[in-house]
Amino acid sequence: MxxxxxxxxxxxxxxAATAGILYxxxxxxYGESxxxxxxxxxxxxxxxxxxYVLLARRREEFSAAVVDAFLNARHKFEKSRGKED
Structure with a gap:
């Protein structure tokens, strides 16, 4: 993945960049907790x-990869289940 x-x-x-800029x-x-x-x-x-704004494209790529992996695993499961019958 x-x-x-x-x-x-x-x-x-x-x-990290946001925390650094805010710091x-x-x-x-910063001595106080x-x-x-x-x-x-x-x-x-x-x-x-x-x-959310800047990483929208990467988030969509990740989402597509997860969906593809799920569908591939489901297809393999259905195929192996069909062989057992």
């Missing part, structure tokens, strides 16, 4: 929105 790996790496890259931009006291939690929560929300 190459498309799964590509999509996952792209999502992680978007998250540089937000004036939080709550500040880091706020940073990570914002990074998850923002990177999710950005990924």
């Amino acid at each position: 190459r498309s799964l790996l590509a999509y996952t790496v792209a999502r992680l890259a978007v998250f 540089l931009v937000l004036p939080l006291d 709550g500040a880091l939690l706020i940073l990570l929560a914002l990074a998850v929300l923002i990177s999710g929105i950005v990924s």
Whole structure:
């Protein structure tokens, strides 16, 4: 599943870039544990929105690969079940 790996790496890259930018931009006291939690929560929300827009094509490729794999496995199962009868 190459498309799964590509999509996952792209999502992680978007998250890391978002967290890095927020770390540089937000004036939080990172000595407090709550500040880091706020940073990570914002990074998850923002990177999710950005990924939804920017990674639409990769998501569609991944979805198509999953559907193809499922249909292929189903076809093989039906074929082997037909041989048993």
